[in-house]
Amino acid sequence: xxHELLEHTADLGIRAxxxxxxxxxxxxxxxxxxxxxVRASGPGEVLTVxxxxxxxxxxxxxxxxxxxxxxxxxxVGIAGVRVRRDGGGLVADxxxxxxxxxxxxxxxxxxxxxxLAVERRPDGQTEVRVFLDV
Amino acid sequence: MTVEPEQLEPFVWRxxxxxxxxxxxxxxxxxxxELMDKAVEDRAVLQAANVATLPGIVQASYAMPDxxxxxxxxxxxxxxxxxxxxxxxxxxxxxxxxxxxxxxRSELEWERDVRPRIDELVRTLGRExxxxxxxxxxxxxxxxxxxxxxxDGVRFQLSRGIGFEEDAEFCEDGGVLPxxxxxxxxxxxxxxxxxxxxxxxxxxxxxxVQVVEEIADPAxxxxxxxxxxxVCVMVHSGSRGLGHQVCTxxxxxxxxxxxxxGIQVPDRQLACxxxxxxxxxxxxxxxxxxxxxxxxxxxxxxDGVREAFQRVFGRSARDxxxxxxxxVAHNLAKLEEHRVDGRTVTVCVHRKGATRxxxxxxxxxPAAYRSIGQPVIIPGSMGTASYVLVGTSESAxxxxxxxxxxxxxxxxxxxxxxxxxxxxxxxxxxGEGITLAPSxxxxxxxxxxxxxxxxxxxxxxxxxxxLSRIVARLRPVGVVKG
Numbered sequence: 274x275x276h277e278l279l280e281h282t283a284d285l286g287i288r289a290x291x292x293x294x295x296x297x298x299x300x301x302x303x304x305x306x307x308x309x310x311v312r313a314s315g316p317g318e319v320l321t322v323x324x325x326x327x328x329x330x331x332x333x334x335x336x337x338x339x340x341x342x343x344x345x346x347x348x349v350g351i352a353g354v355r356v357r358r359d360g361g362g363l364v365a366d367x368x369x370x371x372x373x374x375x376x377x378x379x380x381x382x383x384x385x386x387x388x389l390a391v392e393r394r395p396d397g398q399t400e401v402r403v404f405l406d407v
Numbered sequence: 408m409t410v411e412p413e414q415l416e417p418f419v420w421r422x423x424x425x426x427x428x429x430x431x432x433x434x435x436x437x438x439x440x441e442l443m444d445k446a447v448e449d450r451a452v453l454q455a456a457n458v459a460t461l462p463g464i465v466q467a468s469y470a471m472p473d474x475x476x477x478x479x480x481x482x483x484x485x486x487x488x489x490x491x492x493x494x495x496x497x498x499x500x501x502x503x504x505x506x507x508x509x510x511x512r513s514e515l516e517w518e519r520d521v522r523p524r525i526d527e528l529v530r531t532l533g534r535e536x537x538x539x540x541x542x543x544x545x546x547x548x549x550x551x552x553x554x555x556x557x558x559d560g561v562r563f564q565l566s567r568g569i570g571f572e573e574d575a576e577f578c579e580d581g582g583v584l585p586x587x588x589x590x591x592x593x594x595x596x597x598x599x600x601x602x603x604x605x606x607x608x609x610x611x612x613x614x615x616v617q618v619v620e621e622i623a624d625p626a627x628x629x630x631x632x633x634x635x636x637x638v639c640v641m642v643h644s645g646s647r648g649l650g651h652q653v654c655t656x657x658x659x660x661x662x663x664x665x666x667x668x669g670i671q672v673p674d675r676q677l678a679c680x681x682x683x684x685x686x687x688x689x690x691x692x693x694x695x696x697x698x699x700x701x702x703x704x705x706x707x708x709x710d711g712v713r714e715a716f717q718r719v720f721g722r723s724a725r726d727x728x729x730x731x732x733x734x735v736a737h738n739l740a741k742l743e744e745h746r747v748d749g750r751t752v753t754v755c756v757h758r759k760g761a762t763r764x765x766x767x768x769x770x771x772x773p774a775a776y777r778s779i780g781q782p783v784i785i786p787g788s789m790g791t792a793s794y795v796l797v798g799t800s801e802s803a804x805x806x807x808x809x810x811x812x813x814x815x816x817x818x819x820x821x822x823x824x825x826x827x828x829x830x831x832x833x834x835x836x837x838g839e840g841i842t843l844a845p846s847x848x849x850x851x852x853x854x855x856x857x858x859x860x861x862x863x864x865x866x867x868x869x870x871x872x873x874l875s876r877i878v879a880r881l882r883p884v885g886v887v888k889g
Contacts (some may be wrong), residue, residue: 280819282476380540380609382502382651385673387478406502
């Protein structure tokens with residue numbers, strides 16, 4: 274499991290993958306934290322956020338937008354993340370560390386549905402792609 | 408997919424119906440050959456064609472000369488929808504609702520009055536201007552105060568003695584969109600926004616001290632109070648986290664509703680609902696509230712500009728002639744009257760990275776500008792020129808009275824950072840006589856002038872295509888960067 278950032282003229286994308294949807298989404302959360310410049314060292318407190326939607330793509334977008342909200346209003350850094358399914362949603366237990374300074378990265382306005390993709394790769398890994406408005 | 412635009416006039420190109428499946432109208436792109444090549448290369452013209460598939464679109468999907476690849480809609484896109492059969496799409500406005508530009512003029516002259524004190528002025532402006540990601544603004548708002556800002560726009564600040572009474576008149580919509588419905592703004596949006604009023608934000612947002620370098624239209628410039636050698640201040644900012652959250656919330660609602668309403672779109676970020684649906688009412692009410700917040704945000708930032716000038720020059724803001732030329736948004740959807748097929752109809756005009764540019768005579772304009780047309784403020788990219796344009800009557804039939812919004816990005820942030828480090832860019836710009844106060848030097852080169860298209864070329868095409876006319880060119884001498 275891993276992730277990489279995708280080039281886009283005005284914005285930034287994240288491609289993340291792992292053995293399960295949950296693992297791929299956790300990687301996408303780490304990618305988002307990197308973009309925002311809010312990767313932190315633990316130990317921190319657990320903050321649980323949830324993304325609901327009609328399909329995994331919209332659940333991923335909703336979850337990442339909850340992370341954007343948590344980081345901006347905390348403000349917090351993210352030291353770790355575990356993702357699980359709960360009913361019709363994706364739930365992330367974020368390990369968050371309070372911070373007084375805004376992130377050193379790019380300001381992220383939101384995760385978008387633009388070119389959103391969730392797919393099962395031939396190698397059995399689940400891959401997600403999501404673009405951010407920055 | 409191969410795109411072969413037809414050139415109709417020197418600066419006008421058409422993508423016919425059929426360029427992408429489901430187009431209901433053609434896409435019209437205003438561009439020079441060079442700008443067109445870039446728009447085809449980054450596939451932004453295909454996004455303009457995608458917008459042409461949306462239900463109830465009227466006449467054409469338009470793209471301004473600064474078009475570039477966005478998410479769903481292109482940046483630099485304009486689309487008008489029939490009130491009866493059309494849709495509203497939050498993606499056609501964007502996340503930074505009512506992001507825009509405000510221009511203050513002064514009685515000060517660059518060489519005589521400001522040049523000797525530019526370092527002190529930029530430092531003072533930097534202190535008065537909270538900026539960067541998630542930054543707390545100049546004003547903290549209680550929940551009830553935030554609701555008043557969302558409902559009353561700059562009127563709320565004016566009631567507290569912030570700003571000049573006449574500032575409201577020189578904002579698009581008089582500083583307040585009365586259609587605002589704060590009750591459709593979520594608690595999350597309030598939480599993101601209530602601490603951020605009066606902050607610049609990050610990315611391409613800026614506050615610049617500029618000098619009027621050249622007047623192209625002396626009559627219009629006189630009406631706007633502009634003269635060569637004059638010092639002005641330009642503020643580029645938006646609705647901060649509040650607007651971003653409003654867009655996030657309402658796109659999610661529409662994405663869920665669309666399958667039930669039988670609407671299909673080529674990109675999910677084009678999510679939309681019929682204008683007759685209650686979800687459209689809720690979005691437009693929340694969007695107008697966020698627009699009022701954006702206008703109020705620039706108003707509070709401008710108050711900081713006046714304070715900084717007063718402190719540095721030891722004279723009152725009125726004595727320094729720090730008056731508002733105009734405040735325009737470039738991400739907004741509005742119900743406007745336009746002539747379509749010989750009839751006057753109300754349409755919902757979406758402008759995403761495009762600016763309203765009403766020609767002379769429109770009743771929406773302040774009395775002072777009704778004879779010349781609406782001022783349009785075009786921010787350059789730090790280190791390059793900015794422009795003041797004026798709307799034309801011709802643009803009514805050509806683009807639903809719209810023109811460009813800026814230079815438009817040409818290079819990704821990652822590539823821009825590889826060209827030059829932030830420290831090198833500071834040295835380069837300072838070598839060109841520009842005093843800088845960046846919030847984060849490491850990120851500065853993401854917004855370097857070379858990452859953007861040539862703004863002079865963009866406004867020249869706008870003038871050539873009849874979308875707006877150049878009034879004045881301004882060059883930056885001091886940059887406070889978000």
